[in-house]
Amino acid sequence: MSESRPRLIREDGLRVDGRKPEDLRPIRMEVEVLKNANGSALVEYGGTKVIAAVYGPRETPKAVQLPDRAVLRVRYHMAPFSTSEHKSPAPTRREIELSKVIREALEAVVFTDQFPRASIDVFIEVLQADGGTRTAGLTAASLALADAGIPMRDLVAGVAVGKVDGVIVLDINELEDEYGEADMPLGYAAGIGEIVLLQLNGVLTPEEFKKAVELGKRGAERIYAQMKETLHKKYLAVLES
Amino acid sequence: MSITPQREPIMPKLRAENIIKMLKKGERVDNRGLYDYRSISVSIGIIGKAEGSALVKLGGTQVIAGVKAELGSPYEDRPNEGVLQVHAEFVPLASPSFEPGPPNEDAIEVARVIDRSLREPRAIELSKLIVQPGRLAWVIYDDVYVIDHDGNILDAGMIASMIALAVTKLPKLEISGESVKINREVKETPLPLNTLVTTVTMGVLGDILVVDPSLEEESVLDTFISISVDEKGRIVGLQKKGLKSITPKTLDSAVEIALKKGEQVLSFIRKVISSPQEYMKW
Numbered sequence: 001m002s003e004s005r006p007r008l009i010r011e012d013g014l015r016v017d018g019r020k021p022e023d024l025r026p027i028r029m030e031v032e033v034l035k036n037a038n039g040s041a042l043v044e045y046g047g048t049k050v051i052a053a054v055y056g057p058r059e060t061p062k063a064v065q066l067p068d069r070a071v072l073r074v075r076y077h078m079a080p081f082s083t084s085e086h087k088s089p090a091p092t093r094r095e096i097e098l099s100k101v102i103r104e105a106l107e108a109v110v111f112t113d114q115f116p117r118a119s120i121d122v123f124i125e126v127l128q129a130d131g132g133t134r135t136a137g138l139t140a141a142s143l144a145l146a147d148a149g150i151p152m153r154d155l156v157a158g159v160a161v162g163k164v165d166g167v168i169v170l171d172i173n174e175l176e177d178e179y180g181e182a183d184m185p186l187g188y189a190a191g192i193g194e195i196v197l198l199q200l201n202g203v204l205t206p207e208e209f210k211k212a213v214e215l216g217k218r219g220a221e222r223i224y225a226q227m228k229e230t231l232h233k234k235y236l237a238v239l240e241s
Numbered sequence: 242m243s244i245t246p247q248r249e250p251i252m253p254k255l256r257a258e259n260i261i262k263m264l265k266k267g268e269r270v271d272n273r274g275l276y277d278y279r280s281i282s283v284s285i286g287i288i289g290k291a292e293g294s295a296l297v298k299l300g301g302t303q304v305i306a307g308v309k310a311e312l313g314s315p316y317e318d319r320p321n322e323g324v325l326q327v328h329a330e331f332v333p334l335a336s337p338s339f340e341p342g343p344p345n346e347d348a349i350e351v352a353r354v355i356d357r358s359l360r361e362p363r364a365i366e367l368s369k370l371i372v373q374p375g376r377l378a379w380v381i382y383d384d385v386y387v388i389d390h391d392g393n394i395l396d397a398g399m400i401a402s403m404i405a406l407a408v409t410k411l412p413k414l415e416i417s418g419e420s421v422k423i424n425r426e427v428k429e430t431p432l433p434l435n436t437l438v439t440t441v442t443m444g445v446l447g448d449i450l451v452v453d454p455s456l457e458e459e460s461v462l463d464t465f466i467s468i469s470v471d472e473k474g475r476i477v478g479l480q481k482k483g484l485k486s487i488t489p490k491t492l493d494s495a496v497e498i499a500l501k502k503g504e505q506v507l508s509f510i511r512k513v514i515s516s517p518q519e520y521m522k523w
Binding site: 071107199200 | 242243244245247346347349350352353357361362466469471474475476477478479480481482483484485486487488489492493496500
């Protein structure tokens with residue numbers, strides 16, 4: 001309701017958490033955080049914490065096999081303790097939709113044709129939700145796929161752009177998502193300059209939309225650079241040992 | 242879990258290649274231009290028991306939207322608003338590839354995109370659907386029922402929903418003291434609307450955009466983008482779908498096309514709801 005809506009842009013033009021409109025939250029990335037998975041990654045965007053694991057390419061039930069390519073199986077799931085109120089562990093309609101859009105984002109970069117009849121399984125668990133969980137999840141999934149050594153056309157960085165109190169801002173947190181005018185999750189393969197995930201939940205003029213895509217691309221490029229650095233570090237460490 | 246689906250329907254390779262070849266020349270197998278919709282026909286009020294209904298035929302695709310109004314509790318965090326719920330059913334009679342059972346990810350996606358496209362621009366003024374603040378409100382169910390699938394279910398479902406909601410008449414409320422009863426014998430109050438909304442769905446083939454893809458086109462195109470627009474020319478929703486990416490440049494063209502085509506679809510919807518009696522036959 002508008003009467004109980006908090007102010008999202010302060011007197012000084014900064015956001016509720018002190019960021020400038022074009023600032024990302026502090027982002028942490030780590031790969032190879034799980035022993036059993038073929039690849040894994042932990043990603044934090046501010047208070048949002050997500051872990052992703054990749055199993056495969058591995059054998060898959062006959063019924064879902066495809067003769068000319070691997071199938072991707074993706075599950076985006078929120079832990080029951082990840083939100084302020086307890087969330088039932090059963091998959092919601094939202095989680096089913098997000099699993100689909102994240103799978104489709106990864107389909108655009110994974111060389112699935114190299115593994116006919118196999119499956120590549122990506123499991124994303126949101127441990128704590130503070131806005132941008134699907135985009136942090138996409139970043140984590142992309143890192144985990146790279147960590148698993150799955151061949152890809154490019155890495156994918158996810159970031160959500162929003163509109164709050166009339167201002168287009170980068171990497172919205174939960175409060176900005178809940179009370180803002182728009183939430184636009186973007187998945188961007190920055191190395192090849194292609195959009196692999198794009199949704200808009202909210203209202204934007206065509207000019208604002210253009211600006212939001214631009215801002216999202218610039219933000220994704222910064223996250224992409226950090227992803228590369230994270231992977232470099234891992235492999236340099238392997239070389240040195 | 243979301244799993245890469247099989248391509249449906251399975252099509253002879255020659256046919257598929259021909260569709261692609263023609264699209265690259267700016268032609269389509271059904272002789273449409275790249276940005277043309279198939280013909281749209283509408284029947285209103287075909288379900289007398291519903292508070293509002295519309296059957297939309299978009300080429301060979303047929304979708305019924307039925308609107309029911311019930312009394313219920315408002316959401317805890319929206320004590321002064323009525324409730325809108327959108328659901329979509331891909332029933333098995335509509336296509337050989339639809340199975341019975343709870344809605345799959347495609348049906349859920351269609352329902353959620355329609356829901357967001359209506360909710361975000363406040364197409365329905367939910368604050369006028371409260372009966373007793375915090376306690377009792379109108380709950381509006383918009384059920385999208387696909388009965389024949391020939392591609393672009395989303396746009397057909399969106400247009401059907403928008404028309405069904407626009408022609409909906411709420412039943413009379415009989416209030417005596419604490420008790421509130423619905424009298425469905427008398428349906429009189431239209432839903433309070435702020436704007437009409439539609440989606441414009443396009444297939445993406447590299448930098449070529451194809452408006453209102455048919456089922457055949459859907460099965461050879463890998464990527465789609467649906468852009469929701471309202472009467473003020475704003476973008477009120479967007480969903481990229483499918484297996485491939487889209488470049489920022491193609492996205493710009495898609496927005497431009499969606500604004501233009503959306504305006505045409507919206508004026509068609511306006512025409513239908515301004516003279517409903519002309520569309521009351523099936």
